[in-house]
Amino acid sequence: GAVVSxxxxxxxxxxxxxxxxxxxxxxxxxxxxFWYRQFPKKSLMLMATSNEGSKATYEQGVEKDxxxxxxxxxxxxTLTVTSAxxxxxxxxxxxxxxxNLWGEQYFxxxxxxxxx
Amino acid sequence: RKEVxxxxxxxxxxxGATVAFNCTYSNxxxxxxxxxxxxxxxxxxxxxxxxxxxxxxxxxxAQLNRASQxxxxxxxxxxxxxxxxxxxxxxDLSGGYNKxxxxxxxxxxxxx
Numbered sequence: 001g002a003v004v005s006x007x008x009x010x011x012x013x014x015x016x017x018x019x020x021x022x023x024x025x026x027x028x029x030x031x032x033x034f035w036y037r038q039f040p041k042k043s044l045m046l047m048a049t050s051n052e053g054s055k056a057t058y059e060q061g062v063e064k065d066x067x068x069x070x071x072x073x074x075x076x077x078t079l080t081v082t083s084a085x086x087x088x089x090x091x092x093x094x095x096x097x098x099x100n101l102w103g104e105q106y107f108x109x110x111x112x113x114x115x116x
Numbered sequence: 117r118k119e120v121x122x123x124x125x126x127x128x129x130x131x132g133a134t135v136a137f138n139c140t141y142s143n144x145x146x147x148x149x150x151x152x153x154x155x156x157x158x159x160x161x162x163x164x165x166x167x168x169x170x171x172x173x174x175x176x177x178a179q180l181n182r183a184s185q186x187x188x189x190x191x192x193x194x195x196x197x198x199x200x201x202x203x204x205x206x207x208d209l210s211g212g213y214n215k216x217x218x219x220x221x222x223x224x225x226x227x228x
Contacts, residue, residue, distance in 0.1 A: 034215075034216075041124075041220070042220055043120075043203075043218040043219060043220045043221070044160065044203075044216075044218040045218075046215060046216070046217075049215075091157070093159050093160075097214065104162060105214070105216060107159040107160055107161070108159060109158065109159050110157075110158070110159045112157070
C-alpha cells in the first residue's frame, strides 16, 4: 500500500523559534499533499493544500506567512511553523493523494509539536 | 452549524456487543463519504467508504441516507481491538479537489 512518512514525529521547541516538518510519499508520486492540524479531542482541520511546483492553497483563517509550505518535488512537502507560540502546539498530519485529486488520501503518522 | 456532526461518545460496550454510530452533514452537494478510524495519538486510517446502496465489510456496515444527510456505521460482535475513535468524513469537491471534512469523532471503548 501507499506509504507516507513524516519527520520529526515529535518536536519540542521554544516560543519564537521556527520548526520544519517534512512529509514524504515513499512509494508513489504525489502532485498534491494536504496539511491538517488536530487539537485534542477535536476534528482534523485542513490547513492548506500543497501543490508541487506552485503556491499552496490555504484555508480560510490559516496565516500563510506563519505556516510556510513548500512542495519542491513530487515526493516531498514541508510545513514550516514560523515564530511558533504555545497556541501552535498541536498534532500536524499530512496526507498525499496517489493518483489524482479525487483519489484516496494516505495519511502520514503525524507530528506532535509542543511549543514551550 | 458544523459541517459534519457526530456524537462524541464515549460508547462503552462489552465484547460481542453491537454498536451504531451516527453522523449528519450539512452540505447537500457532498458526493463521497467515508468512515475513518483513529487510534490515540495516531493518524486516521480509512475504514470504509460509504455508498448510497449501503455496504458491508465483515463486521462493519455503513449506510448513507442522502435525503436526510445522514451516515451510519454499525459494528457487530465488537472486539477489544475495535476501541478507537471513529471519524465520519465527507468530501467537498467545490474547490476543484477532494477536500475532506472531518467530524470530531465518536470514541468507542470495548471492555472484556
